[in-house]
Amino acid sequence: MANKILVVLEQRYNVIKKISNEISKAGFELSQKLNCEVEAVINGGEISDLNKIGNYGIKKITLLKNSEFTKYSPSAFSKSLTEFINEINANIILFGNTSLGKDLAPRIAARLDAGIAVDVIKIETSENNIIATRPIYAGKALVDIKINSEKKVFTIRPNVFNPGEPTENNSEIIVKGISSPDFSTKVVEVKKAEGKLDVAEASIIVSGGRGMKEAANFKLVEDLAEVLGAAVGASRAVVDAGWRPHAEQVGQTGKTVSPNLYIALGISGAIQHLAGMRSSKCIVAINKDADAPIFQIADYGIAGDVFEVVPALIAELKSNKFKKMPSFRRWHL
């Protein structure tokens, strides 16, 4: 059977998410390598900015439309998507490895009886098949996987495929009404963590560990994060101590992150923590103990007291004209 790729785009409250650009780019590149067709699909309601999905070469986007689809429904999204996949006969299906993609992709795989590889960081082709690379053991090892079923499902880790600046899109947009969805499981409310940038989506993260000494001192971590437009992260020790919520925990039993810049304050670097942040593009460590394992993977380090160094760093950043990174990974609501 000839290959046909389907890219499953994402929105929340009818606003296109940035991962949609990343997987569009990835899907188009893969279609070039496999010399096959590619199209995209999205579940949603009145999506006004479908043309903000960059013009990466995907010529057709289908909107599976229902007024209730502004919010996620695992049952309705998976049913309508599976029907669509079968209708167009797609055999390679790409999702973002986001909270939605991670929930939805396996449901689709089960319905299609397809092999599934999640959290993919690299895709290569070999003899008309795909070799996907993904981290296991929270990044302590990598595995190359091949899917041997006819239909194949992948989820792609955010922040891995650089889509570049999206340009105005001229894809054909087809609207397909979904009239009687299965709402046996559905979101009834979304609770936004007030004003907070999530570590999973941030391009800069400032994390604090036990070296911050007590919960109140996290003000310093928050202040540095504020200056940089960064998310606040935490080590397991401080989450277990109840200083910070578990949603901020970075590490093997917390979140695996790969921001452009990761600043570790008072974090010694237990193996479980390193596993969760080692793929960050640039790592800065500030810790009194020059022998702490965190310095073995840090690009830059200051082996000093966080309570002396961090205020100086905040002052230096404030006085220094620097380009504040756009927090484009901020959650859309």
Add this chain to the structure above:
Amino acid sequence: MKIAVCISHVPDTATKIKIGSDAKSIDPTDVTYILNPYDEFAIEEALKTKEKFGGEVVVISLGDDSNKESIRKALAMGADNGILLKDNGMRDSLSLSKALADEIKFQNADLVFMGKQSVDFDNSITGQLTAEILGYNCVSVVVKFDINENKIVAEREIEGGKEVIETSTPAIITCQKGLNEPRYASLKGIMAAKKKVIEEKNATSFDNKLEIVQMSKPLGKQAGKILGNDSTAVPELVRLLKEEAKVI
């Protein structure tokens, strides 16, 4: 109500991973195996639900004899019965889920808890796959759970917030840290667990659709520069972040 908990037996999170000589699996030498940390939240939630509504908690694990250690831990925490689905080979998540689905159906459990992921392959898909195979509802990455009659209200963690989800039994719930505080096994529980019989069955076999081509270690990161030991190093740090790393 019959409540099932599916658990896995995984390398301790402190383990340094070494790739085995076949380059397709890890070297098990010196590796300590533990009950998957997320499964502790699943066991706790099952026990809490049983305490509220009565019923029975059955623990299911697929693997070899060593899995009994984790099953025993769940029994010591208070689970009623343990089942080992014996299987020595490698399985992909779909084949694993089909075998679990078979046993869940056999047990006639209509509420199932699992950890949101196991900390070895980090897939985070077994709950959703198993639910679809069974035709059950499913809520994944749950940090708050409530059930009344057969109506379920659960909160799942998403980027920057939470989704409140409504559904009904039969259902599979995958558990995230923060859902509860798992209890320690009491001495009485440990003694009782020793007397409980772990039922052994052969796991139903299904074809794998995934093939491991090879495993490797990520490229090691070179230790970088320590710029100083006090705030006098700060201007240089900011300069390097701007000009060399170009991240601010």
